[in-house]
């Protein structure tokens with residue numbers, strides 16, 4: 001029989017198919033964090049901004065940091081004020097509240113990891129090595145899951161520290 005009608009497969013196969021689709025959907029929705037504002041990285045990178053203009057700690061501190069809504073308002077007090085997603089930004093600013101961004105990267109506190117951006121910036125490792133091509137994305141998507149192995153593979157290659165105390169507290 002050449003014809004393959006999915007609905008003629010019988011119930012167990014059909015259930016398996018639907019379960020597979022459900023799991024695929026769940027995996028995809030895990031990848032993209034549901035953020036309070038659909039902030040487009042790609043649009044802003046086209047304006048000629050640098051990553052460190054907003055993530056001002058990424059070159060000099062441990063944490064890269066997320067920009068305050070007051071930084072957004074430097075432009076959005078006047079620019080694109082009629083767009084629905086920008087209106088949300090303006091509302092947060094008017095209430096004097098920060099936008100409650102949800103974290104994308106990070107380690108569980110059980111792992112006691114202390115990551116520092118500055119030494120990586122100084123070693124000329126691009127943001128994209130660890131975060132993917134953010135200039136092509138809208139809101140950040142976790143593109144790399146760091147295990148201890150991911151960090152150590154590069155540290156061995158680049159002769160950086162493999163001392164437990166460098167990465168753990």
Ligand code: HEC
Nearest residue numbers: 037038039040043067071072074075079080083085086089
């Ligand atoms: C340097 C100026 C500048 C800064 C700073 C800036 N934006 Fe924008 N943003 C723009 C411009 C210009 C556009 C419109 C681009 C276009 O549509 O042509 C835009 C577009 C947007 C849009 C998309 C609107 C749409 O639906 O098309 C959102 C959402 C947004 N900005 C949020 C933010 C947030 C949140 C911040 C702070 C973290 C921020 N922006 C900081 C200039 C800026």
Ligand code: HEC
Nearest residue numbers: 051055058063064065105106107115120125126127130146
């Ligand atoms: C060697 C890998 C690596 C490089 C290179 C890197 N990051 Fe990160 N980044 C991380 C890790 C790991 C975390 C999670 C850190 C944590 O939770 O302690 C992170 C977290 C972040 C965060 C979340 C906020 C914060 O303060 O932790 C932002 C934003 C960020 N990085 C931006 C950048 C930018 C911009 C660059 C380039 C200038 C960059 N990163 C380069 C690995 C890297």
Ligand code: HEC
Nearest residue numbers: 039044049050051054101103104105127131134135139140
């Ligand atoms: C106009 C400001 C702006 C610029 C420029 C910008 N970002 Fe962001 N970035 C944000 C905001 C706002 C968020 C929080 C929303 C989100 O997660 O996408 C964010 C989130 C992130 C995160 C996830 C942080 C977390 O929660 O772990 C990473 C990684 C990141 N940016 C990297 C970059 C890189 C790399 C560049 C340059 C290619 C860049 N950003 C340019 C504003 C900016």
Ligand code: HEC
Nearest residue numbers: 115116119123125129146150151154155158160161166167
């Ligand atoms: C792509 C390569 C690469 C990756 C991936 C990477 N690192 Fe590094 N790391 C380096 C280099 C290069 C240095 C700078 C070494 C130097 O200055 O001598 C460094 C330095 C550091 C330092 C400072 C060490 C010191 O002695 O002061 C810490 C802490 C660190 N890395 C933690 C991490 C952690 C945690 C991860 C994983 C989440 C990670 N790194 C992933 C290349 C990398």
Ligand code: HEC
Nearest residue numbers: 107108111113146147148151152155161162163164166167
């Ligand atoms: C270059 C950075 C780096 C070095 C050096 C390093 N670790 Fe880790 N380690 C990590 C990161 C990152 C994690 C968290 C992985 C995760 O969250 O999945 C981790 C996780 C762990 C965990 C938790 C178990 C796990 O796999 O999640 C233990 C235990 C651990 N490390 C022990 C050590 C010991 C002992 C040393 C020294 C021999 C060491 N680490 C050196 C980065 C490092």
